[in-house]
Amino acid sequence: MMFDRRLIQHFDWGLMLLTLMICFIGLMTLHSAVSAGLDGGDQAYFMRQMVWYGAGLVAMTAVMVFDYRNIDRWSYVIYGGIMVLLICVLFFGKTAGGSRRWLVFGPVSLQPSELAKIAVIVILSRYYSRRVKPGGFTLRELIYPALLTIIPFGLIVEQPDLGTGLTVLLISGSMTLLVKVERRTFLFLGGIGAIAFPLVWFFLKEYQQQRILTFLDPNRDPLGAGYHIIQSKIAIGSGMIAGKGFLKGTQNTLSFLPEQHTDFIFSVLAEEWGFIGASLSVLIFLTLIIWGLNIAYRCKDPFGTILSFGAAALIFWQTFINLGMVMGLLPVVGMPLPLISYGGSSVLTIMICIGMLMNVSMRQFSAD
Known part of the structure; x- marks a missing residue:
C-alpha cells in the first residue's frame, strides 16, 4: 500500500507542539521534585522518565500511522487483550503500597489499569458509532456498554485502585452522554x-473512607491522613504570584511534600513558579483538551468523533481530578497529572490518546 502524502500535509503540528510543551514542563518539574527528597534519585528518575517519553512517542507514532478505522476492526482484540492483562495482575501482579497493580516484564513494570482506559474508549466507540440515533439510547441498549465498562472497573477496584476505576466510569459516562x-x-x-x-x-x-473524611476536614488528622493535602496546600499557597524559583521550593527541598514526583507534582510546580506558572500550565492543558474536542467536532465519521471525544475526556478527567486533589477540592485518590507526573504506564496511555487524536485529525480529508 502506497503512503498517502496528504497525511504529511495534514499533520497536526499544533497538537504536537502542545504535547511537547507539556512534556518539557513535566521533565523540568520532575527534575526539581526528585533532586531534593529522594537520595541520589535525580538522574535515575529523570532518565527513566525520558525513556518513557521516548517509548510514548513511539507508541503515539504507531497509533498515528495506521488508519484509525483499523482500530475499529481490532477493538475487541484490544479490549480482550487488556482484560487478560488485568486478570493476570490479580494473580501475578507486583504488590507495592498495599496494592497489586503492576505486571513486571524484566526491568519494565506495566500498569494494565492505565491501558484499560484505552480499552474502554475503543470498545465503546465501536459500539456507539454503529447505533447512533437522534432519539438517544434506551435502557436496554445501554446494558451491553455498561457490562463492557463494569468488567474493567471491577478488576481495577479489586487491585485496589479506586482512582483509576473512577476514571474509567467517568470516561464511559462522558461518551454515553455524547451519543445521547x-x-x-x-x-x-x-x-x-x-x-x-x-x-x-x-x-x-477503611483507608478510602478516611480519605473522604480527611477531604471534608484535613485538620482532623494533620499528621496522619490529612498530612498530604495540608502540605500540598501550603506548597501551592507559598508560591504566591511569581513563585520561589526553579529548585527553590522549600516544601519540596525540605521533604515536607509527600509523593512530590507522582500525584502531588503540581504542588512542586505551583510552589516554584507561582500562580503565573501554574495558570499557564493549566491553560496549556485546557488548550489541549479543547483541541481534542475540536478534532471530534470536525470529524464526519461517527467512530472517529466518538474515539476523539473519548481520548479528550480521558485527558480532561485525569487533569481535573489531579488538580482538584492537590488543591483540596477533591479527595485524594492517587491520580497522576498527564505527562507531568512520574510514571511510565500513564505516559504511554496519554501518548496513545494523543496518537488517536492525531490519527483522526490527519485523516479529516478522507471524509470530505
Whole structure:
C-alpha cells in the first residue's frame, strides 16, 4: 500500500507542539521534585522518565500511522487483550503500597489499569458509532456498554485502585452522554444513581473512607491522613504570584511534600513558579483538551468523533481530578497529572490518546 502524502500535509503540528510543551514542563518539574527528597534519585528518575517519553512517542507514532478505522476492526482484540492483562495482575501482579497493580516484564513494570482506559474508549466507540440515533439510547441498549465498562472497573477496584476505576466510569459516562440517552432512561439512571450514591460509603475500604473524611476536614488528622493535602496546600499557597524559583521550593527541598514526583507534582510546580506558572500550565492543558474536542467536532465519521471525544475526556478527567486533589477540592485518590507526573504506564496511555487524536485529525480529508 502506497503512503498517502496528504497525511504529511495534514499533520497536526499544533497538537504536537502542545504535547511537547507539556512534556518539557513535566521533565523540568520532575527534575526539581526528585533532586531534593529522594537520595541520589535525580538522574535515575529523570532518565527513566525520558525513556518513557521516548517509548510514548513511539507508541503515539504507531497509533498515528495506521488508519484509525483499523482500530475499529481490532477493538475487541484490544479490549480482550487488556482484560487478560488485568486478570493476570490479580494473580501475578507486583504488590507495592498495599496494592497489586503492576505486571513486571524484566526491568519494565506495566500498569494494565492505565491501558484499560484505552480499552474502554475503543470498545465503546465501536459500539456507539454503529447505533447512533437522534432519539438517544434506551435502557436496554445501554446494558451491553455498561457490562463492557463494569468488567474493567471491577478488576481495577479489586487491585485496589479506586482512582483509576473512577476514571474509567467517568470516561464511559462522558461518551454515553455524547451519543445521547433517551430522556426516560436518563431520568431513571439519575434516580438510581442518587439513591445508590450514599450506599457506596459502606463498600469503601477503611483507608478510602478516611480519605473522604480527611477531604471534608484535613485538620482532623494533620499528621496522619490529612498530612498530604495540608502540605500540598501550603506548597501551592507559598508560591504566591511569581513563585520561589526553579529548585527553590522549600516544601519540596525540605521533604515536607509527600509523593512530590507522582500525584502531588503540581504542588512542586505551583510552589516554584507561582500562580503565573501554574495558570499557564493549566491553560496549556485546557488548550489541549479543547483541541481534542475540536478534532471530534470536525470529524464526519461517527467512530472517529466518538474515539476523539473519548481520548479528550480521558485527558480532561485525569487533569481535573489531579488538580482538584492537590488543591483540596477533591479527595485524594492517587491520580497522576498527564505527562507531568512520574510514571511510565500513564505516559504511554496519554501518548496513545494523543496518537488517536492525531490519527483522526490527519485523516479529516478522507471524509470530505
